[in-house]
Amino acid sequence: MAEKRPVSNVVVLGAGMYRYGIYPEIPFTTMGMQAVQNALKDAGMDWQDVEVGYCSNANLSNAAGHILAWHIGANGMTMTNVENASASGNSAFREAYLAVASGAVDVALAVGVDKLRAYRHIADQNQKEIIKAPTNTAMMRGFAERAHRHMREYGTTVEQMAMVSVKNHYNGSLNPNAHYQKAVTMKEVFQARMIADPLTVLHCCPWDEGAAAVILCAKDIVHKYTSKPCPKVLASACHGNAEIDPLVEMTQITASKAYNMAGIGPRDLNLVEVHDAATIEEILYYEALDLCPMGEGGRLVESGATAINGRIPVNTSGGLLSMGHPIGPTGVGQIAELLWQMRGEAGPRQIIKSPRIGLAHMVGAGGVCFIHILGL
Amino acid sequence: MAEKRPVSNVVVLGAGMYRYGIYPEIPFTTMGMQAVQNALKDAGMDWQDVEVGYCSNANLSNAAGHILAWHIGANGMTMTNVENASASGNSAFREAYLAVASGAVDVALAVGVDKLRAYRHIADQNQKEIIKAPTNTAMMRGFAERAHRHMREYGTTVEQMAMVSVKNHYNGSLNPNAHYQKAVTMKEVFQARMIADPLTVLHCCPWDEGAAAVILCAKDIVHKYTSKPCPKVLASACHGNAEIDPLVEMTQITASKAYNMAGIGPRDLNLVEVHDAATIEEILYYEALDLCPMGEGGRLVESGATAINGRIPVNTSGGLLSMGHPIGPTGVGQIAELLWQMRGEAGPRQIIKSPRIGLAHMVGAGGVCFIHILGL
Numbered sequence: 001m002a003e004k005r006p007v008s009n010v011v012v013l014g015a016g017m018y019r020y021g022i023y024p025e026i027p028f029t030t031m032g033m034q035a036v037q038n039a040l041k042d043a044g045m046d047w048q049d050v051e052v053g054y055c056s057n058a059n060l061s062n063a064a065g066h067i068l069a070w071h072i073g074a075n076g077m078t079m080t081n082v083e084n085a086s087a088s089g090n091s092a093f094r095e096a097y098l099a100v101a102s103g104a105v106d107v108a109l110a111v112g113v114d115k116l117r118a119y120r121h122i123a124d125q126n127q128k129e130i131i132k133a134p135t136n137t138a139m140m141r142g143f144a145e146r147a148h149r150h151m152r153e154y155g156t157t158v159e160q161m162a163m164v165s166v167k168n169h170y171n172g173s174l175n176p177n178a179h180y181q182k183a184v185t186m187k188e189v190f191q192a193r194m195i196a197d198p199l200t201v202l203h204c205c206p207w208d209e210g211a212a213a214v215i216l217c218a219k220d221i222v223h224k225y226t227s228k229p230c231p232k233v234l235a236s237a238c239h240g241n242a243e244i245d246p247l248v249e250m251t252q253i254t255a256s257k258a259y260n261m262a263g264i265g266p267r268d269l270n271l272v273e274v275h276d277a278a279t280i281e282e283i284l285y286y287e288a289l290d291l292c293p294m295g296e297g298g299r300l301v302e303s304g305a306t307a308i309n310g311r312i313p314v315n316t317s318g319g320l321l322s323m324g325h326p327i328g329p330t331g332v333g334q335i336a337e338l339l340w341q342m343r344g345e346a347g348p349r350q351i352i353k354s355p356r357i358g359l360a361h362m363v364g365a366g367g368v369c370f371i372h373i374l375g376l
Numbered sequence: 377m378a379e380k381r382p383v384s385n386v387v388v389l390g391a392g393m394y395r396y397g398i399y400p401e402i403p404f405t406t407m408g409m410q411a412v413q414n415a416l417k418d419a420g421m422d423w424q425d426v427e428v429g430y431c432s433n434a435n436l437s438n439a440a441g442h443i444l445a446w447h448i449g450a451n452g453m454t455m456t457n458v459e460n461a462s463a464s465g466n467s468a469f470r471e472a473y474l475a476v477a478s479g480a481v482d483v484a485l486a487v488g489v490d491k492l493r494a495y496r497h498i499a500d501q502n503q504k505e506i507i508k509a510p511t512n513t514a515m516m517r518g519f520a521e522r523a524h525r526h527m528r529e530y531g532t533t534v535e536q537m538a539m540v541s542v543k544n545h546y547n548g549s550l551n552p553n554a555h556y557q558k559a560v561t562m563k564e565v566f567q568a569r570m571i572a573d574p575l576t577v578l579h580c581c582p583w584d585e586g587a588a589a590v591i592l593c594a595k596d597i598v599h600k601y602t603s604k605p606c607p608k609v610l611a612s613a614c615h616g617n618a619e620i621d622p623l624v625e626m627t628q629i630t631a632s633k634a635y636n637m638a639g640i641g642p643r644d645l646n647l648v649e650v651h652d653a654a655t656i657e658e659i660l661y662y663e664a665l666d667l668c669p670m671g672e673g674g675r676l677v678e679s680g681a682t683a684i685n686g687r688i689p690v691n692t693s694g695g696l697l698s699m700g701h702p703i704g705p706t707g708v709g710q711i712a713e714l715l716w717q718m719r720g721e722a723g724p725r726q727i728i729k730s731p732r733i734g735l736a737h738m739v740g741a742g743g744v745c746f747i748h749i750l751g752l
Binding site: 052058062063065066067069070074075076077078079080081082083084085091094095097098099101102103104236238239240241242243244253364365366367368370 | 428434438439441442443445446450451452453454455456457458459460461467470471473474475477478479480612614615616617618619620629740741742743744746
């Protein structure tokens with residue numbers, strides 16, 4: 001069942017976003033159009049050049065991707081809607097990759113867009129809290145249990161988890177596409193509203209709206225569109241199994257496939273985006289991705305190794321905690337961050353040591369994990 | 377924008393179905409499981425061999441594919457939900473094909489499953505009509521207009537359209553997976569309840585429930601599973617454009633791509649499944665697929681050429697009109713019919729002249745068309 005290693009003939013050549021946030025008055029088409037148009041501009045490409053599109057969305061109606069495409073204009077592109085819970089965007093990216101990798105098309109679009117189904121959770125807006133968006137409280141209770149277990153088994157501390165929040169909110173404060181563009185202090189993390197002990201709301205990702213788009217093309221034609229460096233897709237790995245630990249074991253299996261496909265190891269990575277729906281998750285994924293030994297995740301963040309200019313920067317975008325988690329777009333936005341960092345276009349959050357290999361990771365509630373590795 | 381012709385390294389090796397119909401008391405998981413298990417048996421394969429799955433559904437909740445997979449059991453497979461309106465099943469088949477064609481995996485599953493959202497339309501069940509399932513009346517009004525236009529422009533008659541219904545209901549009467557396993561007479565077609573003049577309910581497909589599954593694998597490993605003949609995927613073509621005629625022009629463009637990719641012409645086809653949501657549609661697609669000249673579609677069905685043992689059999693399964701149209705499964709069920717006909721396993725509806733090349737066609741309301749060509 002090992003996935004084979006296809007020839008790396010697919011590159012990512014452009015990305016665009018609509019800043020994640022809460023927009024009760026903005027239709028999904030407006031957000032999706034802006035993300036796609038930004039991605040086309042970034043890619044040096046016309047809408048007419050796009051042959052197939054995959055629209056990831058988890059909260060919209062059927063045909064959402066087509067409605068978005070109608071708004072942009074008729075171009076002969078075939079749109080397909082894909083859904084994979086939190087990993088929907090990663091799934092859209094993978095399908096776009098497969099369409100090009102198979103030789104079926106030269107140019108493919110992955111666009112994620114989503115809206116909240118209801119705004120009843122936003123009553124918090126009138127409060128003075130830093131964080132106003134809804135979070136998934138039921139899911140956070142599960143993460144709180146994982147946090148306690150990690151503390152028991154490995155001596156991880158709540159302070160170390162809070163450091164993930166401080167790091168990612170700092171990174172997000174430097175990202176114009178992040179929902180929360182505001183750094184937070186350790187004290188603020190501890191004093192925020194409790195969601196599920198020990199996780200305050202600043203340990204939990206918000207539930208967002210927004211859009212993200214990336215464009216992929218066959219490596220041999222990329223020169224037609226851009227002279228910018230374009231990372232290759234070195235690995236597209238996935239695994240699904242609802243009967244194993246969806247966090248650690250699932251990620252370990254998928255990472256093993258991905259490293260094998262890319263022909264690299266975790267020490268070769270220069271940046272990583274992971275599914276930090278809760279701070280404890282980022283720590284678990286440090287370990288499952290083998291960025292550090294099992295049980296050392298808390299100490300890894302404490303050491304500063306995962307900060308923007310640390311040994312292995314994680315979630316330079318701000319991650320789900322600060323950039324936000326609009327579901328459909330999330331995994332696509334991760335690819336955008338990898339692209340911009342590898343091109344040196346990440347502005348004030350740019351990693352100084354020009355990163356050349358990056359990894360994006362998400363899990364989905366259906367019992368799936370996706371890992372993509374890009375390399376210049 | 378012409379799609380390239382990939383090396384044909386993908387075969388279809390098994391199919392399974394859950395008979396289309398209306399099942400208020402049967403959950404989608406039961407239907408989906410039976411279709412998948414039948415497909416595995418047909419393929420000579422274990423569930424553990426399947427690496428990725430695509431679940432097409434248009435009326436279920438998020439993660440429907442994963443819930444189905446949970447019921448079958450944990451096997452490491454990564455599931456992704458896809459949606460493309462009426463063409464959802466064709467989209468799932470295409471993604472499964474691309475996953476294998478790209479070299480990413482060896483074995484992929486496409487499974488379509490759907491339920492009606494509500495049963496309020498089935499009030500007809502207490503009436504004495506032949507056809508009891510709901511139909512999409514709003515859409516049929518559009519098809520009625522197309523029927524009048526074709527009659528005006530080409531002299532097509534309501535009798536010729538009724539012949540499509542009689543042919544497809546006859547075919548469905550021979551198909552144990554068809555919703556309506558009952559032949560109808562010309563008189564019954566004319567005397568049935570009027571939906572949108574000139575289309576009585578027997579000119580219109582029902583809105584069904586059910587499931588269909590097919591399994592694809594890399595050609596070089598098929599011998600591990602089965603010694604049966606397995607058709608190759610010669611073409612996977614698609615086109616999307618909401619600003620052109622979604623019926624004729626969209627199908628013409630997609631057919632041109634598909635014939636080019638497969639390296640064949642319409643005269644090489646031995647069987648065809650088309651999107652006959654209404655009888656007039658089948659006539660339009662005869663022409664758009666170039667099975668006959670423009671305007672000759674009515675006369676083609678009248679000649680008997682598209683009957684099971686005619687020159688070019690169309691909708692031997694019974695088509696949407698008689699086999700049914702459960703949306704998510706429909707396009708997958710078309711592939712099942714092509715497979716079984718090519719293997720000589722179609723029972724009483726088997727085409728005598730062992731068919732070697734078959735085509736499946738659907739359009740989707742998002743403004744897309746999919747055409748797949750299989751060949752032994």
